[in-house]
Amino acid sequence: MVEEKQSPYLKYLREDRLPHIFCPGCGNGIVMNTFFKALEGTDIDFDNIAMVSGIGCSSRIPGYVKCDSLHTTHGRALPFATGLKVGNPDLDVVVFTGDGDGASIGGNHLIHSARRNINMTVICVNNNIYGMTGGQISPTSPKGSFGTTAPYGSRDEPFDLAKLVAASGASYVSRWTTANPLQLVNSIKKGLNTNGFAFIEVATQCPTYYGRKNKMKTPTAMFQYLKDNSITKRKADKMDPEELKNKIVIGEFVNKSEPEFTDNIRELDEETSKKPYKKRTAYEEL
């Protein structure tokens, strides 16, 4: 009999919700693993974590985790997370989103949350396609890639999400692929420890839709694609834009200390009321 190996992170999951809905070979498992490993490398209390997500495959991740979670409407995870964090700034807020959820329908919220530099860690699982609805192109689909809504190949220019969020004012921005789990753990850890908006983009494989539509039917073929097409930021900085077309630039884009949104609100409250800040609550008559 083969001995079944249990994940050390099973303790964080709602086992009564398993099996999960993710396809075989999906990158979501790798992202979850790296998240738990990163979390264990910080001083954050797991019970203080609040996870928020929108709609899409990666947005299903929080529902499997044994913590408070808010699985919201399509594209709107960040506004819900903003309310949660401002209402109770003591919560450690983590957002899971994807390229469709976070950058298409939720694009406006993404840049504004980064502009506010509100303290939360956003993990954007970018598979370059709409998985949940069956393989339509997204705002990060490479030019020329195929999807059910781009049967002749996409002619749209994709977003560079890391650059977009960096330009919008976030304190921490990085991008890795699921083929860089160690760097990813380190980056998520840094994100969790950042007092500000931390955005970690993970280029991931969707063998079911992106792979099938783009001649990479197996997870390994997709993994090879991620490896072959990623270039470290240090190298990329010396290359010209033409050479970088459809390449995945990996590394840290921003790591800086800037004033944080909920700290600013607390300061304003203390200055205006001339009293130390008291926790907001609906559970007591004020």
Add this chain to the structure above:
Amino acid sequence: MSEEYFLLGNEACAKGAIRAGCRFFAGYPITPSTEVAEALAKELPKVDGAFVQMEDEIASAGALVGASWSGVKSMTATSGPGISLMQENIGYAFITETPIVIVNVQRGSPSTGQPTMSSQSDMMQVRWGSHGDYEPIALAPSSVQEFFDFTIEAFNLAEKYRCPVFVMSDEAVGHMREKMTIPEEIDVETRQMPKESPEDYLPYKAPENGTSKMPAFGDGYNVAITGLTHDERGYPDTNNPETHTKLVKRLCDKILKNRQDIVSFKEENCDDADLIVVTYGSPYRSAQTAIHQARNEGLKIGSLKINTPWPFPDEELAKIAAQADDLLVLEQNLGQMVHEVERVAKSDANVHLLGKIGGELHKPEEILAKIKEIKGL
């Protein structure tokens, strides 16, 4: 000691919110509601509250839900175009049973319409605007005093029934300046923690026509909240007809079966009346003058002011319809709540409409003329 003020309707609304325990406001500037946001931007920091100007109304409604689950009473103020954008997240608040308060200072519509003119044309928008079956609560103030009182009541009902509550004001009430009184004693509903321990707690296990107690995120209850159809644990269960039916029926029944507790109305001079003027919101003010004049002329005219258009006060209106020959509905639209009046009145009374759009209030003489036309005078 009670306090007296001479206030703008929108300022009274903001005062009511603070008094009701609102400590989070998220909104987007929109005429004619903006003074609510401006007043709260000034007042909330003084009471450890948070004011956030969001990037749009979609984000505002989302932030309210997030803030509510953080354990804080939350509110926004907007107008018709803003409600249009909020609808999806309002539906999310219904299915997740999240208490939030949405103030709509109505303006001329559709589309951008008449930003600075009064209207009541969003009554059906808040009734049916988000997709799916649900039962909203809506209060309609007709004075600055009521804008204050009903805002507090909206928070109390939101907490009690765990649902979004609308305050359906209009530009006339929002921008009206009047004397108002803040009483010394005000009933404020505080949120109750679940009695069960986190191990025994099921977030959506609720009595048949009721709702459960909600903890806040961070309280150790580890609740999973989703807009998908969910079971008592809060877990998605989307392909089971029974789970969906049970959940959505309960969401509706917790309002409909408690109609008696929620509905509020004001009956005046109805006992001997053969024609009763039915109003909600600012048309009540013009109606009062018209009814006074009609009574002076010996006409037996009564008044029914509906404070809670949603849920509609079916029983109270049926009673009125049974005793009068005619019901005259006044509204600042081309006929919305009149359909509810017709539904309930059936053939017991003739239902007439004096709908007025364009932004001006009904003139008492227009109402009086309509009354006389109905009476064949």
